[in-house]
Amino acid sequence: MGIVARELCKRFDPAGPPAVEGLSLEVVAGEIYGLIGPNGAGKTTTLRMLAGLMQPSGGEVWIGGHPLASEAEAARAALGFLTGTTGLYARLSVRELLGYFGALYGLAPAAVARRIDELSALLQFAPLLERRCAALSTGERQRVSLARAVLHDPRVLILDEPTAGLDVVASRFVADFVRDARGRGRAILFSTHYMTEAELLCDRIGLLHAGCKIWEGTPPALKAELEASSLEDAFLRLLARSERQAATEPSA
Amino acid sequence: MSGERSTRAIAWLVYRKELRETLRDRRTLLVMVLLPLALYPLVGVGVSQWVGAQQAAREEQPSRIGIAGRPWPALATALAGKTLRSSELARPPAEREHALRAGAVDAVLTVPEGAEARLAAEGTVELALLYDETRESSSLARQRVLDALARLEKQIRAERLKARSLPPSLIAPLKTVERSTARPREVGAHLLSGVLPMLVVLMVLLGAFYPAIDLTAGEKERGTLETLFTTPVPRGALVAGKFLAVATIATLTGILNLGSLGLTVGLGFGAAFKAAGITGALIPWSALALTALALVPSALFFSAVMVAVAAIARSFKEAQNLLTPVYLVCVLPAMVAQLPGFSLTPLTALVPVVNISLLARDLIAGKAQLLPATLALVATLAYALVALRIAGRIWQSERMLFAPEQRPGAARRAPLRPRPLPAEAAFLLLLVMALILLVGNPLQARGLVSGILVTEWGLIALPVIALVRFGRLEPGAALGLRVPSPRALLGALLAGASAWYLVGVLVESVQQRVLPIPRELLDEIRKTLFSVERPLAVDLFALALSPAICEELLFRGVLLRASWRPSAAGARAASPLATPAAVVLNGLLFALFHLSIYRLLPTFLLGAVLALTAMRTGSILPAMLFHLLNNAAAILAGRQASGVSLEAAGLGSSFSLPLAAGAAALFATGMALLWRSGEGLRSGPAGPRDP
Ligand SMILES: Nc1ncnc2c1ncn2[C@@H]1O[C@H](COP(=O)(O)OP(=O)(O)O)[C@@H](O)[C@H]1O
Ligand SMILES: [Mg+2]
Numbered sequence: 001m002g003i004v005a006r007e008l009c010k011r012f013d014p015a016g017p018p019a020v021e022g023l024s025l026e027v028v029a030g031e032i033y034g035l036i037g038p039n040g041a042g043k044t045t046t047l048r049m050l051a052g053l054m055q056p057s058g059g060e061v062w063i064g065g066h067p068l069a070s071e072a073e074a075a076r077a078a079l080g081f082l083t084g085t086t087g088l089y090a091r092l093s094v095r096e097l098l099g100y101f102g103a104l105y106g107l108a109p110a111a112v113a114r115r116i117d118e119l120s121a122l123l124q125f126a127p128l129l130e131r132r133c134a135a136l137s138t139g140e141r142q143r144v145s146l147a148r149a150v151l152h153d154p155r156v157l158i159l160d161e162p163t164a165g166l167d168v169v170a171s172r173f174v175a176d177f178v179r180d181a182r183g184r185g186r187a188i189l190f191s192t193h194y195m196t197e198a199e200l201l202c203d204r205i206g207l208l209h210a211g212c213k214i215w216e217g218t219p220p221a222l223k224a225e226l227e228a229s230s231l232e233d234a235f236l237r238l239l240a241r242s243e244r245q246a247a248t249e250p251s252a
Numbered sequence: 253m254s255g256e257r258s259t260r261a262i263a264w265l266v267y268r269k270e271l272r273e274t275l276r277d278r279r280t281l282l283v284m285v286l287l288p289l290a291l292y293p294l295v296g297v298g299v300s301q302w303v304g305a306q307q308a309a310r311e312e313q314p315s316r317i318g319i320a321g322r323p324w325p326a327l328a329t330a331l332a333g334k335t336l337r338s339s340e341l342a343r344p345p346a347e348r349e350h351a352l353r354a355g356a357v358d359a360v361l362t363v364p365e366g367a368e369a370r371l372a373a374e375g376t377v378e379l380a381l382l383y384d385e386t387r388e389s390s391s392l393a394r395q396r397v398l399d400a401l402a403r404l405e406k407q408i409r410a411e412r413l414k415a416r417s418l419p420p421s422l423i424a425p426l427k428t429v430e431r432s433t434a435r436p437r438e439v440g441a442h443l444l445s446g447v448l449p450m451l452v453v454l455m456v457l458l459g460a461f462y463p464a465i466d467l468t469a470g471e472k473e474r475g476t477l478e479t480l481f482t483t484p485v486p487r488g489a490l491v492a493g494k495f496l497a498v499a500t501i502a503t504l505t506g507i508l509n510l511g512s513l514g515l516t517v518g519l520g521f522g523a524a525f526k527a528a529g530i531t532g533a534l535i536p537w538s539a540l541a542l543t544a545l546a547l548v549p550s551a552l553f554f555s556a557v558m559v560a561v562a563a564i565a566r567s568f569k570e571a572q573n574l575l576t577p578v579y580l581v582c583v584l585p586a587m588v589a590q591l592p593g594f595s596l597t598p599l600t601a602l603v604p605v606v607n608i609s610l611l612a613r614d615l616i617a618g619k620a621q622l623l624p625a626t627l628a629l630v631a632t633l634a635y636a637l638v639a640l641r642i643a644g645r646i647w648q649s650e651r652m653l654f655a656p657e658q659r660p661g662a663a664r665r666a667p668l669r670p671r672p673l674p675a676e677a678a679f680l681l682l683l684v685m686a687l688i689l690l691v692g693n694p695l696q697a698r699g700l701v702s703g704i705l706v707t708e709w710g711l712i713a714l715p716v717i718a719l720v721r722f723g724r725l726e727p728g729a730a731l732g733l734r735v736p737s738p739r740a741l742l743g744a745l746l747a748g749a750s751a752w753y754l755v756g757v758l759v760e761s762v763q764q765r766v767l768p769i770p771r772e773l774l775d776e777i778r779k780t781l782f783s784v785e786r787p788l789a790v791d792l793f794a795l796a797l798s799p800a801i802c803e804e805l806l807f808r809g810v811l812l813r814a815s816w817r818p819s820a821a822g823a824r825a826a827s828p829l830a831t832p833a834a835v836v837l838n839g840l841l842f843a844l845f846h847l848s849i850y851r852l853l854p855t856f857l858l859g860a861v862l863a864l865t866a867m868r869t870g871s872i873l874p875a876m877l878f879h880l881l882n883n884a885a886a887i888l889a890g891r892q893a894s895g896v897s898l899e900a901a902g903l904g905s906s907f908s909l910p911l912a913a914g915a916a917a918l919f920a921t922g923m924a925l926l927w928r929s930g931e932g933l934r935s936g937p938a939g940p941r942d943p
Contacts, residue, residue, distance in 0.1 A: 053478060073485075086479075092269070092272075103265050
């Protein structure tokens with residue numbers, strides 16, 4: 001039981017175009033799903049609606065089998081969410097920060113301590129535990145944020161551009177972490193605009209353009225369908241095709 | 253795993269974390285601890301030195317006494333000394349006052365002809381002392397002259413008794429020895445109660461200021477709030493924890509300030525007290541402790557308000573911009589409460605902020621009464637609760653977390669708004685009235701014309717312009733700054749020129765029966781407002797043109813547009829009132845604004861008619877013209893000493909039937925023109941459509 005979204009819509013401006021329209025997707029346990037699109041395509045908006053941070057203008061969401069609208073707290077408890085900004089409390093130490101979120105997720109102090117040990121070993125930040133968050137580098141901050149998102153061992157993981165702005169080493173950490181989570185049967189949804197990364201990592205991808213999902217499937221299937229050499233190439237052709245379609249049927 | 257946890261436990265968790273994090277913030281610590289510990293002692297030392305220097309300078313400065321007439325030798329001796337410098341004032345009586353007003357001398361003493369001879373004949377010499385009570389140097393001169401004359405009189409008395417071999421006790425049947433029973437403690441309390449309440453309000457607010465922003469808008473800006481909201485906890489618990497943390501910091505700040513201030517006054521001011529003749533002033537510690545307790549509800553109140561407001565902002569900076577007016581709005585009532593004449597009654601106990609300042613004052617002075625004190629505390633707690641509910645609402649809304657983004661570069665600025673919000677207008681009016689009370693009125697007492705000019709342009713027009721500019725309002729629509737039709741201007745011309753007389757007649761016949769204006773007030777008005785000494789142009793500019801422009805901008809501009817819903821604008825318009833109600837409200841506000849019960853009726857009528865004028869013509873300019881002519885006519889009539897006041901307060905009886913009939917005809921014609929000159933904004937014939 002992972003993520004199910006039906007016909008999600010989001011309109012910020014009643015007069016303008018919707019930021020997200022008619023978006024449905026499903027991510028099952030043990031699967032990595034990549035939501036791919038250029039800046040402004042509506043990725044963040046979609047993920048925020050899935051995390052219950054934004055109220056959809058239409059549509060429904062289930063997280064780990066819990067309908068978000070009626071069982072918000074249970075759905076949130078089943079979800080680990082990494083925001084695009086990954087801000088941390090600058091004046092708390094890493095251990096204090098993780099302890100705080102552990103308590104917010106309702107974990108017992110002993111359980112939190114155990115999880116901190118596990119995750120700091122896995123993500124290699126054990127030496128940083130007593131350091132203030134303000135003193136962390138971008139890569140270190142991202143690792144701590146990942147640990148924070150999975151502190152309560154959620155069945156569903158949603159990550160908003162987790163590798164944006166990271167160097168290769170730090171990106172590699174994230175990729176390994178995501179694969180590890182898939183190995184343990186988690187449902188993972190992440191957004192990115194790096195095609196190569198998506199091609200390497202994702203079981204399935206959804207291409208988002210102007211708030212609409214214009215294609216969905218496995219990376220090899222997409223390349224084959226468009227006779228493209230790379231995913232990037234395929235994506236650009238797909239964009240051109242959907243823009244031509246939009247031009248020929250202006251009423252749509 | 254979650255689910256069963258109580259909201260309270262989560263709020264406590266959030267509270268502890270926020271407090272820990274905030275106490276690690278250098279800026280908060282600075283405001284909370286360092287500022288009070290360093291500020292008061294420093295200010296204390298500075299003030300006591302400054303006061304001492306001022307006092308010394310003033311005492312050394314001799315008073316200049318102008319003497320009219322010829323003083324006899326003993327008088328001349330008495331009036332010469334270290335503190336008095338007398339000189340002959342050879343001017344005609346009419347110009348003596350002028351010399352005093354111009355500051356050439358500090359007081360004028362007139363000695364009658366033949367004074368010495370009358371004294372020799374054991375008679376009484378009448379001396380006339382002219383002084384200006386509003387000038388400190390003149391008051392001091394008066395005191396010094398009186399002292400010198402008392403000594404001289406005593407000497408003459410002794411001589412007269414001696415000449416008849418009578419004992420001095422003959423004319424001194426009573427002798428009183430006085431001693432003040434105010435204990436040093438009370439002196440200290442009195443001194444503290446003067447400054448402390450406002451400072452405490454100020455400091456509690458300052459204590460809440462940064463934490464309130466940091467824990468809300470700051471978290472939003474840093475991106476941690478979004479993460480926090482993905483956790484499975486109710487938002488109410490998050491708000492409660494944060495609010496309590498802010499309130500704790502604010503309370504601590506207040507208590508530290510109280511303590512430091514008390515110590516400074518007790519120890520540091522010792523020298524200054526001795527200089528002022530007060531020895532051993534003690535600090536009323538128990539009263540300070542009580543005040544610290546009373547501070548908790550106000551800290552809760554301020555924190556709730558600030559957490560609510562700061563949550564609207566997207567960034568730290570924006571929150572600062574939003575909270576600064578809130579800060580001022582809270583400080584102003586505290587300042588007003590310091591004015592003499594305010595006391596904690598069951599009524600003032602209900603006014604937010606004012607009640608807390610008054611309570612603090614009473615507690616420190618040891619004069620607090622149980623009922624109003626309890627009422628003030630309960631009311632403040634209730635307001636805190638309301639503010640907290642509002643904060644909770646704001647935190648539930650999605651816009652609070654994800655306010656529309658501002659794209660860098662692309663100038664996607666919101667369009668200018670066509671009308672001010674009712675809350676903005678109310679805030680503006682309160683601000684202007686507070687400014688007038690605190691700044692305008694004292695200035696007018698010093699110099700009428702300059703005071704009025706500063707009041708009109710600086711305290712009325714400037715805030716209006718600031719609101720339009722920084723509130724991103726569209727001046728044309730929000731103030732009604734539009735070119736009116738010629739018909740509208742003609743109507744305003746006729747009605748404005750005749751209104752003052754009609755209102756005057758009405759006031760004469762109605763008000764003088766119901767609420768007669770006291771004689772002294774009439775004299776005062778006549779003397780100050782219709783002084784022929786000033787050039788007419790000055791009066792017309794200061795008393796007619798300036799109010800016509802500035803007061804219209806406020807009343808028929810912002811206030812009217814915010815409160816009135818022209819039915820043409822349809823049901824979507826946010827303003828609540830239909831035309832008749834808006835006219836009445838505008839008149840009432842205009843009347844209340846003038847702060848005089850005697851001018852209630854005329855100012856109400858004038859305000860209502862001006863509101864109608866602005867509504868029917870869709871422009872503020874005819875209202876300005878109307879107001880200008882009305883005031884100008886009153887000034888001209890007043891100068892004629894026939895005595896019809898500004899806004900026609902009916903001074904005197906210049907009523908004549910033909911004149912009244914003519915004025916009525918002019919007024920009716922003018923109003924008819926105004927009524928039918930409507931364009932754009934006027935109310936349609938169908939009237940308002942929705943309730
Ligand atoms: N809070 C908001 N208010 C108004 N418009 C928004 C808001 N958030 C996002 N948008 C708009 O929605 C669209 C999609 O944005 P977003 O989901 O952030 O795209 P992405 O994450 O794919 O770059 C953009 O046009 C953006 O300007
Ligand atoms: Mg994004």
